Amino acid sequence: MKKILGVILSGILCIFIANSAFAASYNTSTNWFDSKNVSHLNTIGQNIVKANKMPATVIFKVTDNEYMNENNTNTTQYVYIYRGDLQYVENDNELAAVVAHEIGHLVNGHYSKSSILNNIISSFNPNTKTENGTATVGLLKTISSNKVNKDNEKEADITAVDLLMTAKYNPLALISVVYKSDLAKNGGLLDENLSCEERIMNIYDYTNYNYPAKVKENYKTDSYQSALNLIYANLKIRNADSKKLEKAKKEQEKLQKDKLKRIRNMAKSTNPWSAAYSVMNWSE
Numbered sequence: 001m002k003k004i005l006g007v008i009l010s011g012i013l014c015i016f017i018a019n020s021a022f023a024a025s026y027n028t029s030t031n032w033f034d035s036k037n038v039s040h041l042n043t044i045g046q047n048i049v050k051a052n053k054m055p056a057t058v059i060f061k062v063t064d065n066e067y068m069n070e071n072n073t074n075t076t077q078y079v080y081i082y083r084g085d086l087q088y089v090e091n092d093n094e095l096a097a098v099v100a101h102e103i104g105h106l107v108n109g110h111y112s113k114s115s116i117l118n119n120i121i122s123s124f125n126p127n128t129k130t131e132n133g134t135a136t137v138g139l140l141k142t143i144s145s146n147k148v149n150k151d152n153e154k155e156a157d158i159t160a161v162d163l164l165m166t167a168k169y170n171p172l173a174l175i176s177v178v179y180k181s182d183l184a185k186n187g188g189l190l191d192e193n194l195s196c197e198e199r200i201m202n203i204y205d206y207t208n209y210n211y212p213a214k215v216k217e218n219y220k221t222d223s224y225q226s227a228l229n230l231i232y233a234n235l236k237i238r239n240a241d242s243k244k245l246e247k248a249k250k251e252q253e254k255l256q257k258d259k260l261k262r263i264r265n266m267a268k269s270t271n272p273w274s275a276a277y278s279v280m281n282w283s284e
């Protein structure tokens with residue numbers, strides 16, 4: 001398996017080199033979405049929802065504020081897509097990637113996890129009313145919510161990859177959107193605690209491990225090639241080191257095990273979004 005992974009990864013490196021001549025000459029603010037309308041966003045969103053057999057009735061809306069979507073058990077679920085993220089979208093694959101990332105937060109129940117954590121921390125310190133107590137709780141909240149946000153973003157990204165694969169969109173488009181948002185230092189997709197490289201590496205490794213044919217097939221845009229160039233040096237160093245390569249493989253195996261465990265647990269849930277998680281088609 002190690003050998004296979006090595007072969008796959010070195011194949012990918014050849015693609016990098018072959019495409020490194022691409023220049024990052026694209027515009028990060030294309031306004032492609034402005035030429036469409038919200039009903040187009042809804043069409044793409046519905047494609048993802050239907051393909052992944054999500055049971056809730058979903059309506060997609062564009063919002064001017066960054067907002068963490070909250071899942072509920074209502075018959076109709078609104079999913080808000082931040083306008084700031086839509087300015088980096090240049091085609092349907094990239095639009096689907098932004099939508100899938102938001103649905104990724106929903107199916108993983110991130111909103112409620114963050115709220116529960118904040119409540120627990122607030123209840124820790126009996127001196128919350130003193131200046132120091134407030135500062136301690138504030139600091140704890142910041143540290144832990146930074147960590148939680150970072151993990152949530154990574155989890156939403158890899159769930160988005162699965163959702164996109166099932167709905168027959170190119171999951172590598174998510175790498176492009178993240179890269180373009182980071183280049184412009186703007187967009188709700190970004191997390192200040194998570195570097196662009198770490199984010200891209202996370203999406204890339206997950207896709208390469210679970211859907212290697214898709215990575216081989218490539219996503220032929222300048223922004224994707226530039227994003228790959230960003231992680232190229234680190235990837236090369238890691239792949240040349242058998243211990244690091246083995247560690248990366250183990251991390252993917254663990255993600256896969258955790259995912260299967262969660263699917264089993266969520267299958268019993270009455271929340272339509274959790275149930276949706278359990279019916280996702282994980283194989284290529």
Ligand SMILES: [Zn+2]
Nearest residue numbers: 153156188189
């Ligand atoms: Zn997010």
